[in-house]
Amino acid sequence: MPEPSFHSRIAAIAADVEACLDGFLSPGLLAGEIARPPRLLAAMRHAALEGGKRLRPFLVIEAAALFGMEGEGVLRAACALEMVHCYSLVHDDLPAMDDDDLRRGRPTVHKAFDEATAILAGDALLTYAFDIMGDAPTHADPAIRASLVTGLARAAGPGGMAGGQMLDLAAESSASPLPCAQIETLQAMKTGALIRFGVEAGAMIGGASLEDRRALTAYGRMLGSAFQIADDILDEEGDAALLGKAAAKDAGRNKATMVSALGLERAKALRDECAARACDALNPFGARANILRQAAEFAAARNH
Amino acid sequence: MPEPSFHSRIAAIAADVEACLDGFLSPGLLAGEIARPPRLLAAMRHAALEGGKRLRPFLVIEAAALFGMEGEGVLRAACALEMVHCYSLVHDDLPAMDDDDLRRGRPTVHKAFDEATAILAGDALLTYAFDIMGDAPTHADPAIRASLVTGLARAAGPGGMAGGQMLDLAAESSASPLPCAQIETLQAMKTGALIRFGVEAGAMIGGASLEDRRALTAYGRMLGSAFQIADDILDEEGDAALLGKAAAKDAGRNKATMVSALGLERAKALRDECAARACDALNPFGARANILRQAAEFAAARNH
Numbered sequence: 001m002p003e004p005s006f007h008s009r010i011a012a013i014a015a016d017v018e019a020c021l022d023g024f025l026s027p028g029l030l031a032g033e034i035a036r037p038p039r040l041l042a043a044m045r046h047a048a049l050e051g052g053k054r055l056r057p058f059l060v061i062e063a064a065a066l067f068g069m070e071g072e073g074v075l076r077a078a079c080a081l082e083m084v085h086c087y088s089l090v091h092d093d094l095p096a097m098d099d100d101d102l103r104r105g106r107p108t109v110h111k112a113f114d115e116a117t118a119i120l121a122g123d124a125l126l127t128y129a130f131d132i133m134g135d136a137p138t139h140a141d142p143a144i145r146a147s148l149v150t151g152l153a154r155a156a157g158p159g160g161m162a163g164g165q166m167l168d169l170a171a172e173s174s175a176s177p178l179p180c181a182q183i184e185t186l187q188a189m190k191t192g193a194l195i196r197f198g199v200e201a202g203a204m205i206g207g208a209s210l211e212d213r214r215a216l217t218a219y220g221r222m223l224g225s226a227f228q229i230a231d232d233i234l235d236e237e238g239d240a241a242l243l244g245k246a247a248a249k250d251a252g253r254n255k256a257t258m259v260s261a262l263g264l265e266r267a268k269a270l271r272d273e274c275a276a277r278a279c280d281a282l283n284p285f286g287a288r289a290n291i292l293r294q295a296a297e298f299a300a301a302r303n304h
Numbered sequence: 305m306p307e308p309s310f311h312s313r314i315a316a317i318a319a320d321v322e323a324c325l326d327g328f329l330s331p332g333l334l335a336g337e338i339a340r341p342p343r344l345l346a347a348m349r350h351a352a353l354e355g356g357k358r359l360r361p362f363l364v365i366e367a368a369a370l371f372g373m374e375g376e377g378v379l380r381a382a383c384a385l386e387m388v389h390c391y392s393l394v395h396d397d398l399p400a401m402d403d404d405d406l407r408r409g410r411p412t413v414h415k416a417f418d419e420a421t422a423i424l425a426g427d428a429l430l431t432y433a434f435d436i437m438g439d440a441p442t443h444a445d446p447a448i449r450a451s452l453v454t455g456l457a458r459a460a461g462p463g464g465m466a467g468g469q470m471l472d473l474a475a476e477s478s479a480s481p482l483p484c485a486q487i488e489t490l491q492a493m494k495t496g497a498l499i500r501f502g503v504e505a506g507a508m509i510g511g512a513s514l515e516d517r518r519a520l521t522a523y524g525r526m527l528g529s530a531f532q533i534a535d536d537i538l539d540e541e542g543d544a545a546l547l548g549k550a551a552a553k554d555a556g557r558n559k560a561t562m563v564s565a566l567g568l569e570r571a572k573a574l575r576d577e578c579a580a581r582a583c584d585a586l587n588p589f590g591a592r593a594n595i596l597r598q599a600a601e602f603a604a605a606r607n608h
Contacts (some may be wrong), residue, residue: 032455033463034493040462040470096419115400119423120470124462125429130434131457135448143446146438149453151336153435157429158344159337166344176529178446189338205359 006294012077013061014054020079021048042111043121044128048086052104055227055295056081063202063216070298072140077148077201080132084156087125090118092165126156139205147204154161155197159233163177164190171256178256184225186256192224199223199292206251212267215284219292227299229271232257236264275300310598317365317382318358324383325352328436336497347417347425348432352390356408359599360385360502360532366595367506377442379504381452386438388460389498391429392423396469430460443509451508459501468494475560482560489527490560495535496528503527503596519588523596526582531603533575536561540568579604 025045027036027183057078064074091098093108094115101111110118132138133148154160167186171178178186203213236259258267278296282289331340331350346483361382368378397404397412398419407413414422436442437452458464471490475482482490526554540563562571582600586593 028552029463030458032460034392035467035471035489035498036463037467037470037474037475038469044462082596091423091607094420094423116398116473117470118472119395119398119400123391123426124466126427126430127457127461127466127562129457131454131461134453134457135439141446142450145450146440146446146453149438149450150435153431153433153438154334154336157337157431157435159333159340160426162428162431163339163341163344166341166421169420169424170341170343185339193338251558 006291006298009062009291010053010055010058010295013058014051016075017057017079017082017229018051020052020075021082024050024079024128030131039117040124041111041197042057043109043117046106046112047090047109047121047125049255050082050104050106051082051086054082055299056059056085056194057293058264059195059198059220059292060202060205061263062295063199064205065152065294066212066216066285066288067206069202069206073140074202074205075132076132076138077205080129080138080148081152081198081201083125083129083132083195084161087122087129088156088161088165088194090122090125094118097169098163119303125161140160144207147154148201149160151197151200151204155193160189160193161191164188164193165282168256172254174254177254177260180258180261183258183261187228187258188221188224191228192221195224195227196220212284214222215281216283219278222274223296223299226271226274226278226296229267230300232259233234233264233267233271235259237272271300307475310595310602313366313595314359314362314599315596316359316577317324317362318355320379321358321361321386321394322353322355325355325386327538328383328387328432329353334435337542339408342420344428345415347413347421348429349427350410350416351413353511353514354408354410355386355390358386359603360389360498362599363502363524363527363596364506365500365593368477368590370520370592370596371504371510371512371516373506373510377444378506378509379464380436380439380442381509382502384433384442384452385498385502385505387429387433387436388465391426391433392460392465392469392498394426395431398422401469401473405460432449444531448508455501455504455508459497464493464497465495468492468497472560474557478558481558484562484565487560487562487565491532491562492525494526495532496525499528499531500524519585522585523582523600526578527600527603530575530578530582530600532564533571533578534596534604536563537568537571539563555588556586575604 025041025048060078060081061074089103090109092098093103094110100108102108109121130149133152134145139145156162164186168190196217199216203216258270275296279293282292327353329345331345364382365378391406394413396402397407398414404412406412413425424527434453437456438449443449460466468490472494500521503520507520562574566574579600583597586596
C-alpha cells in the first residue's frame with residue numbers, strides 16, 4: 001500500500017502541470033508564431049487539460065529532484081513530455097486507429113470536435129512539445145536542451161512509441177496471438193519508452209552521472225513494464241466506471257496483452273516482479289528515492 | 305526565365321537530399337530506439353523519398369552557403385525540414401482532411417497502405433525530424449541546434465503550419481469566401497512558415513548577423529507568398545498531368561485562394577510583386593545571392 005506522501009506529491013505535481021499546460025495553451029503568441037486558431041487551441045486544451053494522473057511529469061520532476069533540481073525549467077520539460085503523451089492518446093483514439101468515443105469519461109477529441117481537428121490537435125501538441133523542450137527557459141545549458149529534444153524524439157518516434165502503436169495495430173489484425181517476447185517489445189515501445197524517458201529526462205536535467213543515469217533507466221524500464229501489465233490486468237478485471245471506458249475491450253479486439261499471452265495469474269506475478277525490480281534499481285539512491293519506489297508500487301497496485 | 309545554374313543546383317541538392325533521407329529511413333537503429341517496424345518504415349519512405357523539387361532543403365543549403373557553411377550538418381537540417389514538409393502532405397491527404405488519392409502521380413500513403421499507417425507515418429516523420437535537428441552531427445554548437453528545433457517547431461506548430469491547415473479546413477466549410485487579408489494569414493501559416501524557416505535555418509546555421517537574418521526572413525516571407533499564389537494560379541490554369549493531381553480542384557472545393565479573392569489577373573500581379581520584393585530583400589548580399597533570386601523567379605514562373 002503506497003504511503004500517503006506519494007499521493008499528495010503526485011496530486012501537487014498534477015496541479016502544477018495543469019496550470020503550466022493551461023498557460024502554454026493560451027491564446028498568447030510566441031515570437032515567430034503567426035496566429036493560433038481558436039478551434040485548434042480548444043481541441044488541444046480538450047486533449048491536454050483535466051488529464052489523468054500525470055505520471056510522466058511526476059517521473060521527470062522526482063528524478064530531477066534526486067539531484068537537487070527543481071523549478072520552472074523542470075516543470076516545462078515535464079509538461080512537454082505530457083503533451084506528447086496527450087497527442088498519442090488523441091491519435092490512438094481516432095476511428096482509423098482504436099476508434100474510441102470516450103477517454104477518462106469524456107468524449108474523445110474527434111467526437112467533441114471532428115476527425116480533422118483531432119488529427120491537427122495531435123500534430124500541434126507533438127510539435128509544440130519540441131518547441132518547449134528546446135527553448136531557453138527549460139534549461140540554462142543548451143546541450144541539455146538538445147539532448148532532451150533528441151531523447152524525447154527517439155522515445156516517441158518510429159523506434160519508440162509510434163512504432164509500438166504500429167506493432168499494436170498489426171497484432172490486432174493478425175490471426176494468431178503474438179508470442180510473449182514480441183508483446184514485451186511492443187509494450188516497451190508503445191508505453192514503456194515514454195515512461196522510461198520521463199525518468200531519463202529528470203536525470204539529464206539533474207546532470208546525473210552515467211552510473212546514476214543507468215540505474216534510473218533500469219528503473220524506468222521496469223516501471224514501464226509493471227505499468228503496462230497492470231493496465232492489461234485492469235482491462236481484464238476492471239470495471240468501466242474506474243477506467244472511464246469500456247472494460248474487457250482489449251480481449252474483444254484481439255489486442256496483444258500480457259494477460260492473453262500468460263494468463264491472469266502469471267501476468268500478475270510478472271507485474272509484481274517488474275515493480276520489485278524497479279525498486280531494486282533504485283538501491284544506489286537509498287531512502288532519497290522512496291517516492292519513486294512508491295510510484296512503482298502504485299503502478300503495480302492501481303487495480304486493487 | 306531562371307538561369308540554368310539554378311536548375312542544376314536544385315537538382316544536385318535534391319539528389320543529396322534523396323540519399324540522405326534514404327539513409328535516415330533505413331532499418332538501422334539509433335541508440336535509444338527499440339525497433340523500427342518495417343511497415344511503418346516503408347510508409348515513411350513512400351512519403352519522403354522520390355519527392356518533389358526539394359525547395360525547402362534548397363533554401364536551407366543556399367542560405368547557409370551565403371555564410372560559407374556547407375556539408376553534412378547543413379544537409380541533415382535540410383532533410384529534417386523536408387521530413388516535416390512530407391509529414392504535412394501525408395496528413396493533409398487523409399480522408400478526414402483533403403481526401404486525396406494521388407500525390408505527385410503516385411497513390412497517397414493512406415491509399416498505398418491504410419489510414420492508420422498514414423497517420424502514424426506522418427507522426428513518425430514529424431518526430432524524427434526533431435531527433436535529427438537536435439542531434440550533435442547537425443551542428444557543433446548545441447545552442448544553434450536548440451534554436452533550430454524551436455524555430456522548426458514554431459513554424460510547423462499551432463501558430464504556424466498546423467494552425468494554417470486548421471484555418472484552411474474552416475474556410476472550406478464556410479459559406480462565404482474569406483477576405484484577402486485572412487487568406488494572406490492562412491497562407492503565411494500553411495505554406496509560408498516552413499518556407500521562411502528554411503531560409504532562417506540556413507541563416508542560423510551560418511551564424512548570420514541580426515541584420516542579415518532580418519533580410520533573409522523578409523526574403524523567405526515574400527518567397528513563400530509568391531510560391532503559394534503561384535500554386536493557386538497553377539491549380540486554376542494548370543493541367544492534371546503537370547500537377548499529378550486533378551486540376552481546378554481548389555475551386556470545386558471552395559478552397560481559400562488568392563485567385564478566388566482577387567481574380568486571376570490581380571493574383572498574377574501580386575505573385576510577381578512578391579517575387580520582386582523577395583529579390584529586393586537580398587540586396588545586402590549582392591551577387592552572392594543570385595541563386596536565391598533565381599529561386600524567387602522560379603517560384604513565380606513555375607506555371608509557364
